[in-house]
Amino acid sequence: MKYTEIMVRYGELSTKGKNRNVFITxxxxxxxxxxxxxxxxxxxxxxxxxxxxxxxxxxxxxxxKLQKVFGIQNFSPSxxxxxxxxIIKAMAQEMMREVYTGKETFKITxxxxxxxxxQTSGELNLTLGNAIIDIFPDIKAQMKQPDINLRVxxxxxxxxxxxxTIQGAGGLPVGTGGKGMLMLSGGIDSPVAGYFAMKRGxxxxxxxxxxPPYTSEQAxxxxxxxxxxxxxxxxxxxxxxxxxxxxQEEIKRCVPQGYWMTITRRMMLRLTDAIRELRKGLIILNGxxxxxxxSQTLQSMVAINEVSNTPIIRPVATMDKLEIIEVAQQIDxxxxxxxxxxxxxxxxxxxxxxxxxxxxxxxxxxxxxxIEGMMERALAGxxxxxxxxxxxxxxxxxxxxx
Ligand code: ATP
Ligand code: MG
Numbered sequence: 001m002k003y004t005e006i007m008v009r010y011g012e013l014s015t016k017g018k019n020r021n022v023f024i025t026x027x028x029x030x031x032x033x034x035x036x037x038x039x040x041x042x043x044x045x046x047x048x049x050x051x052x053x054x055x056x057x058x059x060x061x062x063x064x065k066l067q068k069v070f071g072i073q074n075f076s077p078s079x080x081x082x083x084x085x086x087i088i089k090a091m092a093q094e095m096m097r098e099v100y101t102g103k104e105t106f107k108i109t110x111x112x113x114x115x116x117x118x119q120t121s122g123e124l125n126l127t128l129g130n131a132i133i134d135i136f137p138d139i140k141a142q143m144k145q146p147d148i149n150l151r152v153x154x155x156x157x158x159x160x161x162x163x164x165t166i167q168g169a170g171g172l173p174v175g176t177g178g179k180g181m182l183m184l185s186g187g188i189d190s191p192v193a194g195y196f197a198m199k200r201g202x203x204x205x206x207x208x209x210x211x212p213p214y215t216s217e218q219a220x221x222x223x224x225x226x227x228x229x230x231x232x233x234x235x236x237x238x239x240x241x242x243x244x245x246x247x248q249e250e251i252k253r254c255v256p257q258g259y260w261m262t263i264t265r266r267m268m269l270r271l272t273d274a275i276r277e278l279r280k281g282l283i284i285l286n287g288x289x290x291x292x293x294x295s296q297t298l299q300s301m302v303a304i305n306e307v308s309n310t311p312i313i314r315p316v317a318t319m320d321k322l323e324i325i326e327v328a329q330q331i332d333x334x335x336x337x338x339x340x341x342x343x344x345x346x347x348x349x350x351x352x353x354x355x356x357x358x359x360x361x362x363x364x365x366x367x368x369x370x371i372e373g374m375m376e377r378a379l380a381g382x383x384x385x386x387x388x389x390x391x392x393x394x395x396x397x398x399x400x401x402x
């Protein structure tokens with residue numbers, strides 16, 4: 001069907017009292033960003049809902065993009081016609097012809113905000129119900145949970161008809177919760193952690209540690225590709241590459257094997273915290289999950305966490321691997337994440353990392369390192385890259401290439 005408008009219903013943000021305007025304004029701007037390739041769409045945000053006027057743009061392409069915008073509970077594509085009973089009847093019949101396959105039950109839900117309209121909602125329900133029965137004499141009306149709910153709204157500027165309600169992504173508009181730095185490796189867990197953070201309104205920037213030539217160009221590209229999978233939820237994500245080679249070589253040279261992992265992680269955290277400050281972020285996010293590997297025992301977390309007072313949120317900390325994988329599949333990061341490019345942690349992984357590192361030893365070994373100097377050099381070599389969603393055109397070109 002050639003829809004002319006999409007009516008968007010807000011999710012949880014409706015309950016936020018005074019902050020409501022902030023939430024609605026942010027949601028409207030996120031919707032505009034998500035639909036940047038559709039310059040004719042007009043976004044009108046009201047207190048209790050949002051109207052997207054399509055102005056000829058294709059709703060089939062717009063709908064999947066809208067499904068990735070957090071803060072939207074659900075939405076209904078609709079068609080606007082003149083406020084004339086005969087014209088409304090004809091459009092209701094046309095819509096039903098399109099969706100009714102001979103089995104479904106139906107209901108008409110009419111509403112009017114324009115009280116000057118010639119029929120009341122009750123009268124309109126009846127008029128349109130009869131119009132449908134005229135063309136499908138065997139169709140069954142059902143008031144509770146009908147298969148097809150044909151909604152008609154009489155507003156000031158026209159009559160709007162819709163027959164479906166599409167589920168949105170839920171959550172809160174990204175950006176209403178401030179900014180966090182996501183430590184993004186090339187693995188399964190950290191992209192899922194980023195997804196959950198965005199879902200609760202947090203804007204993210206991705207911090208990735210790369211140790212060339214030990215880590216490959218493909219490993220870096222994989223981290224960027226994972227970021228591109230998260231970008232549609234926000235429009236674009238800043239990707240920050242941190243040169244980590246010198247630090248890893250130094251740790252390997254100066255520290256006994258058992259403590260490589262703990263001290264490497266402490267360096268990562270120190271650097272992420274410094275980057276957070278530069279970028280004016282509030283918190284740090286990572287993909288740690290309790291007990292998964294040596295660095296993720298409680299004792300390790302305590303030893304690693306000691307270098308920073310910044311709150312660290314671990315969205316997947318208490319999830320099972322299989323639960324994390326399920327989400328990774330839903331957000332389409334799983335296939336990419338399991339590609340076998342070594343990241344910096346795998347390459348320098350000691351055969352037997354300490355699962356219960358001792359802080360006194362950690363401090364003792366760190367005295368052998370020029371921590372400040374190494375951090376300064378790493379921070380001087382940061383590379384920034386703004387990652388946008390893989391555009392449809394790129395996807396097509398790729399398909400041609402195959
Ligand atoms: P993931 O699947 O996210 O890679 P993992 O199960 O492999 O996690 P680790 O490799 O121990 O676990 O990493 C734990 C967390 O540390 C990651 O989720 C990520 O947040 C951070 N991290 C690890 N390696 C890097 C890296 N190269 N760059 C940025 N962050 C990293
Ligand atoms: Mg990893």
